[in-house]
Amino acid sequence: MDKLRALHYLGLAAAERSFSGAARVLGVSVPAVAKMVTALEKDLGIKIFHRTTHGLALTAAGANYLEACGPALARLDDADEQARSVSVRLKGTLVVGVQHVIARGCLTAALPRFHARYPEVDLDIRSVEHEARGAVDGVDVTLVLGWPKAEDLVCRRLGAGRYMVVASPAYWAAHGVPGRPKYLEQHVCLPIRGIDGAVMDVWTFSRGEERESAIVRGWLTTSHAHRDLFIELALAGHGVLRVLDWFNRPEVMSGGLVQVLTDWESTEAVPVNVLYAPGVRRVPRARAFIDFVGEVFADLERDRGRPVIGTERPAWMRRPHGRASDFESRALRSN
The missing domain is CATH 1.10.10.10 (Winged helix-like DNA-binding domain superfamily/Winged helix DNA-binding domain)
Incomplete structure (x- = not known):
């Protein structure tokens, strides 16, 4: 063997x-x-x-x-x-489509390392929020979160991100720290509208055999593309965020945002995927970049100390442009 x-x-x-x-x-x-x-x-x-x-x-x-x-x-x-x-001296231009959350959370800091390894490869980074055919036209390699359905593309799962709940020290001092997920319903939370249009206002957690959800509310909802707006508001003490564990590491490490409910774990782990046409890996510079982003997420896994396995697509995503809580309420009434 x-x-x-x-x-x-x-x-x-x-x-x-x-x-x-x-x-x-x-x-x-x-x-x-x-x-x-x-x-x-x-x-x-x-x-x-x-x-x-x-x-x-x-x-x-x-x-x-x-x-x-x-x-x-x-x-x-x-x-x-x-x-x-x-x-083989790799050279030429590679067009990379990437969601902002991945670019900000993982990719940006790693790009100089790729350039040092392949100085003659020029990267053309473009904003891509989903894998629809028109959105990825002209793109060699695409990095997206979630559960893509691009059947004509190779989809390789690189890793996953698990949600954590954070707010500024000033917010927690003024409003108190929730001892259980359900207590988040008493707080000013800032839910994000997902790429599919649904408001992600049901935050579910587990601890051992316990499972508990909070239907969160706040005075502002924003789209996935404008999540930086929420980060600025949270840093200023205006509410509670649910973010992926690798997205706001600088703010958390510096103490600008403080995680709570650390003894609970989000039941959702969102996969990170790299998409490309079947023949793209035969292009050396594309293959080098695909392998490189695989290394980036492998490093994140090692930093965590334990693997995070992406979960299945949430049921509420079947009904876009509403609220996750609407789907949960209908599901309860039908049982």
């Missing part, structure tokens, strides 16, 4: 949560991926994946093994890239 290839297949199968997704990224058959992972399980004497109706899920033993192999795989990837950069 080729152990290095098996580890590579394993990492992609875990990231894609399916053998078919890994096969699509690798350009090989699904049986080839399944056979390699099965051989690795037999060699190690452990079960790496649970096969569920929702796809593959790492077992505890599988997650521990993949985490232990992570640094070695990262060093191997770096060595491969250095070897490629010596033999």
Whole structure:
């Protein structure tokens, strides 16, 4: 068995949560991926994946093994890239579409590292809020949150972000810190309208066997594209935000925003995806960038200390342009 290839297949199968997704990224058959992972399980004497109706899920033993192999795989990837950069000088322009939340939260700080590695590649970064055909025309590689439905594009899941609740120290001092998620209903919250148009006003959390939701309200709602407006208001003490755990790291690290309900965990983990046409990976500069953003999100996972697996598409997203709470209310009445 080729152990290095098996580890590579394993990492992609875990990231894609399916053998078919890994096969699509690798350009090989699904049986080839399944056979390699099965051989690795037999060699190690452990079960790496649970096969569920929702796809593959790492077992505890599988997650521990993949985490232990992570640094070695990262060093191997770096060595491969250095070897490629010596033999092939990448050059030309690459058009990258990216949602603002990903650009601000993860990508911007990493771009100088990509430039240092590939100084002759020019990046043309464009704002893309969704994966609809017209929105990604002329774009080589696209980074989007959520659950894209672009069937003619390769969709590789890079990671996920889990929500946390934050506000300024002045706000918490004036209004008190909620001890439970339900108590958020007594606060001035600033819900965001998602890309599909629905207001995300149901914030659900879990703690052990407990599960609790808050239907939040505030004096202002804004679109996904204008979330920076909410950040400025929250920093000034005007309300409570729910943000992805990697989006406002500078504000949280500096103390400008303070997280609460740290013993609770959001039940929603939004996937981060890279989309591209099937033939794009054959272009060396595109392949280099796709692999690079994979590294960026792998670094985020290591910084967390534990993997965050993207959850399924929320049921309320089936009815766009309303409020998530409207869908929840109808669902309760129908039961």
